[in-house]
Amino acid sequence: MRIKEMMRQEKVKPWLLQARFGIEKESQRVDLEGHLAKTDHPDKLGNRSFHPYIQTDFSETQLELITPVSDSAEEVLATLTAVHDVAQRSMPENEMMWPLSMPPALPEKEEDIVIAKLERHEDVLYRRFLAREYGKRKQMVSGIHFNFEYGMDLVRELFQVQDEYKCTEAFKTELYMKIARNFLRYRWLLTYLFGATPISEEGYFVDEERPNEPVRSIRTSPFGYVNKPDVQVSYASLDQYSEDLAENVAQGRLSEEKEFYAPIRMRGGKKVADLFHTGIRYVELRNIDLNPFERIGINQEAVEFIHLFMLYLLWTDEKAPADEWVETGNKINDEVSLEHPNHQTAYIEEGRRMFAEMQEMAEELDLPVDDQITNYQEWLEKPELTLAARLLKADEAEGQSVLGKQLGREYYDIAYAHPYQLAGFAEMELSTQNMLFDAIQMGLEFDVMDRSDQFVFLKHGDHKEYVKNGNMTSKDTYISPLLMENKTVTKMVLDQAGFRVPLGETFTSIEKARRAYPRYAQQAFVIKPKSTNYGLGITIFKEGASLEDYIAGLKIAFKEDDSVLIEEFMEGTEYRFFVIDHQVKAVLLRIPANVVGDGEKTIRQLVEEKNQDPLRGTHHRSPLELIQLGDLEKLMLKEQGFTINSVPEAGQQVFLRENSNISTGGDSIDITDEMHESYKEIAIAAVEALGAEISGIDLIIPDKDKPYEDKMDYGIIEANFNPAMHMHIYPYAGKGRRLTLEVLHLLFPELNK
Amino acid sequence: MRIKEMMRQEKVKPWLLQARFGIEKESQRVDLEGHLAKTDHPDKLGNRSFHPYIQTDFSETQLELITPVSDSAEEVLATLTAVHDVAQRSMPENEMMWPLSMPPALPEKEEDIVIAKLERHEDVLYRRFLAREYGKRKQMVSGIHFNFEYGMDLVRELFQVQDEYKCTEAFKTELYMKIARNFLRYRWLLTYLFGATPISEEGYFVDEERPNEPVRSIRTSPFGYVNKPDVQVSYASLDQYSEDLAENVAQGRLSEEKEFYAPIRMRGGKKVADLFHTGIRYVELRNIDLNPFERIGINQEAVEFIHLFMLYLLWTDEKAPADEWVETGNKINDEVSLEHPNHQTAYIEEGRRMFAEMQEMAEELDLPVDDQITNYQEWLEKPELTLAARLLKADEAEGQSVLGKQLGREYYDIAYAHPYQLAGFAEMELSTQNMLFDAIQMGLEFDVMDRSDQFVFLKHGDHKEYVKNGNMTSKDTYISPLLMENKTVTKMVLDQAGFRVPLGETFTSIEKARRAYPRYAQQAFVIKPKSTNYGLGITIFKEGASLEDYIAGLKIAFKEDDSVLIEEFMEGTEYRFFVIDHQVKAVLLRIPANVVGDGEKTIRQLVEEKNQDPLRGTHHRSPLELIQLGDLEKLMLKEQGFTINSVPEAGQQVFLRENSNISTGGDSIDITDEMHESYKEIAIAAVEALGAEISGIDLIIPDKDKPYEDKMDYGIIEANFNPAMHMHIYPYAGKGRRLTLEVLHLLFPELNK
Structure with missing residues (x-):
């Protein structure tokens, strides 16, 4: 294949940057002091037998976070961040994720490293085998597996500009085999740039040979978690690769295919043999250490560089026969991985050539590359910029484990700073963020189909559901929200059904x-x-x-x-009843923006103080809104004889608004448990009369403690077809009600609470 | 009760004009020559055993049209007009409604007057009894029964400003008994104004005494359809009234209560005895002749005058003991009914006093009365303005039966002029009009809850449904239209389900x-x-x-x-598939606005000609839109080398638009029967993938006759959650598909087709 010529074709060029990404990231759970956790995998994360995003790897403490496949670097990192948030907030409050690839100090006794308590016995057996074969300690290292696939249109266009291959599957296999060989040859550059395991902690190497620390990357060096040297596999062709693997298994050098720990894996089927039918669909890069300076272990610049690197591997010609080419690459990587982080690499000249070629490729192919090349080119010249060197520097200052603890705590604090948000999706509505959080936690597969439209796809097994705005689902009929949208019609329906409406x-x-x-x-x-x-x-x-x-x-x-x-106008207090599945799951009292005096502070100061609440923000990005001191508030104060500089008496409540909307700084107070049952029954019956499964219905009730007797005891103001949920989940006062979870249980009754 | 004082109260005044109305209107079915129809009650009108709006009265030819209860004169007349439209368009094409109260010439033989063929045997038996007792001929007269109820708030406010009565039921009964007595006393004024049966046709009076025609109203005179003189009932109180009625039945003077043909009936329960529990809820006025000059037999001015008259009956004091008062009224009415239509009435002085008092009342009570009083006051002075006189004048010109035929034909033509509209609801969307037509025809109870929002309530027995825009129902889920609304999401769902999307x-x-x-x-x-x-x-x-x-x-x-x-962009022709209930019920080809040349006319002339089609109109008020000759069309012509004055060759099709939307003058062509089944299956499966019950899905198909083989044979452009139905019902070419009926059958499967 004359690949460069193919890539230069006008029809191909627009698609060159099209790709799909998926990330798997391991992390050890530790306590806030940085000691390996002694607890089991968190209960809240549901059943590991199907959980698509949060699994355990080798040990019970080793989380494996998995993203869905994404079309862009932004998206794959957003979902990884979200999965992080969920994992962290599902763990005991005194646990966090260890940010380094190298584990923290390991227990003295091998038995204190607990193999993951998986349900399937064969999974446990396999880990026991690994423990015997390689020792438990080496398995405790964590890293990133980076799944990469060339875009569908890109592959299609490339296929169309050649005539050597008649079927796409064979064509793709050939492409990816080339990538694999070039990757193995040139991967040392990634080791140089992103290697981040310079030093081992106590208990990692015992009774063994160990590297001359510090190095660039223990994990990807010959001292890392690698197969025995007698396991040799050729990448000359998929046939040869498959045959060699089978032979290694047959000879007992490998227990099974998946024990082959290559830095790159060809993916597409469950077994290598499947690849002959499907063609290779994507590759899994396994040599990326965790970047400890990033909360999620990797950043967008790195993903984009790896993306360009993958294009470069396609672009650049192989310069030696397959086995020789790969063997050279392995040797160079072994060397580079064991270099001192602060030293220039011995392969700097090859590195320079590679960067120059990448630059050339970008120019020839009109790739809109910004700083992805030049930034890392600088790292090549200045080894102190590499991750390993930065980590080493910190280690020299106060020790690597102190840094691990500090960074872990920092990331821990970020995860808890806005518990009502889901990182990676923070521009979506709060209800949708909460629902996505719950869905990930429960182990529902999800896909955000349209962020700006709050459109989410959820799946469990074969059961598919779509949700918009967190509460619009297949469980409601089309007509029912339309009834509620039209207040005249709502009243007519409720009136005819015998309810009191104004x-x-x-x-x-x-x-x-x-x-x-x-x-x-x-x-x-x-x-x-x-x-x-x-x-x-x-x-x-x-x-x-x-x-x-x-x-x-x-x-x-x-x-x-x-x-x-x-x-x-009906006299009484207005309450919002959130009704779902014929049950009242939350009752909320909203009161207008207000402050309570202490006899010392001015109203302005009291407002400032109240606005410190982390639940308060702006533009519906928080469960509560900041109290304003605008014209309307000042007018309201004036009518009561106050200015913003007045000092209310201790205990005196001063209202700044007439209306009780949360959006104008009102307080939300959960009173679900205090509301008399008889009113809940009315709310449920009224929502049933409207034919709705989910509704936020507003009742005026003069006395919520007095049981309902006759029609004058309540009035129904309106029913809302898109009721806010976040105000119930994170109220100003009272108990939070996790309504998004109620919606998910309504949609997926098969997932018991 | 000091009723005048009560009515003058500020709390009462705003509610004085609040009332509810219902109309029942009889009409004889005749052929287009004005001869009594020989056919049975139309099949299309479904089952008379439950039909709420279209029934038969005494004879099989005598339609009884019934409106739902309405809050305003406009609304009750709108629904009566609609029921008219449905009745007319459900009859054989050579039949129409006789517009006069007096029947057309009746058959010589009594047996040729066919008693209504009702399902319930007791209903038939009762009619047989009436035929024996009063003769069939007198029963053939038609009129209007006018149901009137004072507004709920009005009654409540009146009740609250008095303290004589402790419960509303007794209070209402007392009000309505007064109304009844005053009505009987003063009803002669309605006979004078609205009497419209001056002359009988052949075969009406046989072997009997007959009035000295012309008179004002045969129907409400002693020669009308009245009880035997020995049936006497007192209106002094509800007790007395009820007792007297029972006594008449006990003595065999009446077969049952309902045989009592008073000009006013007290209503509220099934039997008079029920009224003691419920109170009188409303009254039924039975002395209104059909106004032949109105298509529906009555007009808004008359309804508004009757409304004012009912208020006057409440306002004005009774001036004699009950029985005497009523007896006087009966005598006066007998006299007035038999006066010559062109003569001044003998009671003109009383009439003048009544009008003066009405005027006074209106002023005292701040009633926003426009011309309702003065117009009819003029009629009092000028008898030639009364309906009877106008009818007589026409009779003198060419005979009453000729006029009946002419007017009947005129109303017939109106009913068929816009078959895609439903009179009374013509400002609503065409789909909703069509659906209301079908609902009335099938005998579904309906209520237009919100006209501007196209919100309709439908009911059959206890089964209730709501419909918005003709196709938004309880049968669809909430999420499915939201999926369809978002084109990106639609494509994702269809793509994942294996359909071809662009x-x-x-x-x-x-x-x-x-x-x-x-x-x-x-x-x-x-x-x-x-x-x-x-x-x-x-x-x-x-x-x-x-x-x-x-x-x-x-x-x-x-x-x-x-x-x-x-x-x-997918090559091929775009077709709209209307899918409902997992079936394709219509396939439409839309082609851009165009004309076909004849070698003589200019494009401008061809457009004018094509625009003559009664299906073409503006603003979506017709199934097709007028073709415009604006800038876009002129540009399109220019690109083809034409101007609007060019003369295309015979058979040459010239397009005036690029887009095929009906809203820009496109043609709709039904090709349901021509479309290959395999594409219908794709449309159905795609709609199922979207989880929808009702959808208009657009497919691009290069060759509709070639069976589907592979994915390149079609592409799905989009799926519409609110698909237009009227363009399928009234296409430019091809067969119309009554989709509104499909929706109703989906909603009410118990009503078999």
Whole structure:
């Protein structure tokens, strides 16, 4: 194949950077002092027999975090970060992930290293075999396995510009075999740049030969976790590779195929033999050490460089017969891995040539490469910039294990700083973030189909579900949310079903509504748009209204909708009932933005103090919003005889808003357990009358402690088809209610709580 | 009760005009020559044993049209008009409704008047009894029964400003008893104004005494359909009334209660005895003749006047003891009914007083009364304005039966002029109008909950359903339309399920999309907004695009959405498959606005000619839109070397638009029967993959006659969650597909087709 010529084709070029990525990352669980955890794999993470994202590797303490396959570096790192968040927040509070590839000090006794307690007996047996064959200690090292696949369109276009291969499978296999050989030849560059295991801790090497530490990478050196030297496999062709592997197994040098610890693996089927049918689909790079300076062990620059490196491996010609080429690469890597981190590498000239060729390739192929090449080129010249050297420097200052503990704590704090967020998805709605957190924790497969549209795909076994906005699911009918969206229709349905709803009328013009003025002038009433959310356009007149105010209220409402409702105002307190699956799972009281005085601080100071709450933020990115001190708040204070500089008495509650929306700084108070059962039954029955499975229904109740007796004891204001969940999960006061979990259990009843 | 004082209360006044109305209207079915129909009640109207709106009265030819109860005159007349439309369009094409209260010439032989063929034997027996007792001929007269109820709030407020009655039921009964007595006393005014049976046709009076025709109202005169004189009932109290009725039945003067043909009936229960528990809920006025000059036999002015009249009956004091008061009224009515239509009434002075009092009442109570009083006041002075006089005048010109035939034909033509519309609901979407038509025809109870929101309630027995936009129902899940709304997500789901969808990408900014330009520059592709309908914002590049055009297309799409798709353009013809309940019920080909030349007319003339089609209109009020000759069309012509004044050759098809949307004048062509089954199966399976019950899915098919073999034989463009139905029901060419009926059968499977 004249690959360079193929890659230069105009039809191919637009697709060159198309690729798919998947990352598996191991980490040892340790306590906050950096000692290997003594606990079992966290219960909260559900069943390891199917969990797609959080598994255990060799030992019970060794987490294996797995991302779904992604189309971009951003996405694969986002999901890895999310899985990290979930893993960390599912562990006991006094545990964290050890950020280094090299394990912390290992126990003296071999039996204190506990093999992963997996359900399938064969999995345990295999680990016992490994423990016998290689010792437990070497298995405790952690790293990143990086799965890489060339884009479907790229492969298709490449296939179309050649005529040597007639079927795509054979073509792909040939491509990936070349990549594998070149990777083995040139991987030393990754070892040089990203090697990050310069020093071993106590208990790692016992009774054995050990490297002359510090080195660049113990893990990828001959002292790492490698097969015995008699295991030899040729990469000349897939046939030869497969035959050699089979022979090694037949001769008992390997217990089974997967015991072959090559730095690169050809993937596509369960067994190597499957690859003849499917072709090689992707490769797994296994020689990346954890970058301890990154919370998730790797960063975007590295992923993008590895991506370019993979293109370079395709681009550059092999310069020796297969076995010789690979053998040379292995030798160079062995050398480089054992070099002193601060020293220039012996292969700097080859490195320079490679960077120059990469640069040349990028230019010839019009690749939009920014600093991916030049940055690492600098590392080649300045070994002190490499990860191993940075780690060594820290070790010389206060010891590698102290650094591991410090960094681990830092990452631990980040994971807990915004417990209502899911890292990697923080721009999505909080409810969706919470649901994704729960889904990952439970072990549901997930795919965010559309971030801006909050569209999520979930899967367990063959059972597929789609969720939008955290609560829109297949369990509700199409018509029911439409009923709830239209407040006039909602009232008609509830009224006909015998519930108390505010009496009132709907108007389609200010003129028509003006004629009805005498009916409302003298009573408490509300003007509101027919279809709106977030309380927009609503005016409440608690003691009737002048015609002028009445018209003003109408104008505000008509800005939001063509139809406007005028309703009696019902006295009492408004509560939000979250109903799902015919049960009330949360009841919330929302009270307007307020502060409580201490007799010393001014209102401004009290607001500042209250706004320190980490649950408060802006733009719905937090469960509660910051209290503002704008014109509306100042006016409200003025009406009560205050300014922002007034000092309220101790215990005096001062309201800054009339409306109780969380979005304007209101407080959310969970009172699920305090609400009388009889009102919960009304909420459930009303939601049933609307035919809904999930609804946030607002009831006015004058006395929540007095059992319901007659219709005047409550009134239903409205039912919300897209009810906020985060305000129940993270209330200002009272118990949080994990509603996203309720939604997931409604969708996947087969996953018992 | 000091009723005037009560009505003057400020709390009461805003509610005075609140009322509920219901109309029952009889009509004889006749052929287009005005002869009594010989056919049975139309099959299409379903089962009379439950039909809520279209029944038969005494004879098989006598339709009884019944409206649901409505809150306003507009609404009750709208529904009556709708029921009219349905009844007319369900009858054989050579039948119409006789517009007069007096039947057309009746058959010589009594047995040729066929008693209604009802299912329940007791109903038939009762009619046989009536035939024996009163003769069949008198039963053939038709009229309007007008049900009237004071508004709930009005009654509540009146109740609250008095303290004589402690319970609402007794209070209401007392109100309505007063109304009844005053009605009987003053009803002569309605007879004067609205009497419209001056003359009988052949065969109505035989062997009997007959009035001295012309009169004002045979029907409400002693020669009308009345009880024997020995049936006497007092209206002094509900007790007395009930007792007298029972006594009449006991003595055999009446076969049962319902044989009592009073001009007003007290309603609220099935039997009069029930009224003691429920109170009187409303009254039924039975003395309104059909207004032949109105298609539906009554108009809004009359309803509003009757409404005012009912308020006046409440307002005005009774001036004699009950029985005397009623007796006087009966006598006066007998006299007035038999006066010559062109003569002044003998009771003109009382009439003047009544009008003056009504005026006074309206002023005192601030009733927003426009011309309701003064108009009819003029009729009092000028008898030639009354309905009877106008009818007589026409009779003198060419005979009453000729007029009946003419008017009947006129109303017949109106009912068929816009068969795709439902009168009374013509401002709603066509699909909803069609569905309401079908629902009324099938005998489903309906309530339009929100006209502007196309929200409809349907009911059969205890089975309730809600429908929005004609196709949004409880049968679909909430998530499925959301999947379809998001085109990116739709494609992901279909792709994963193995269907062919256009390859492509989604972009969230012009900048990101610009970088992808090289991937599309040389191929056929489409740019479209992620979520849109009606083809807005879509640009097609069939032969690649310059960067400039590419950016221009992106800008157009980004105007409609934050996310934009770029997709391969698939060659072939686009078809819309309407899938419901796992079946393809319609396949439509849409072709762009076009004309076909005849070698003589200019393009402008051809467009004008094509626009004559009654199916073409504007603003989606018709199944097809008028073809425009705007800038876009002129540009399109110019590109083909035409102007609007060019004369295309005979048979030459000239396109005026690139896009095939119906909304820009395109033609809809039904090809359901021509489409190969294999593509229908794909459409069904794809809709199933999306989890939808109802969807309009668009497939590109290069050759619809060639059975599907492999994925390149089709492509799925998009699936529509709110697919238009009217274009399938009334296509430009091919067979219409009654999809609204399919929706109703999906919702109500118990109603077999």
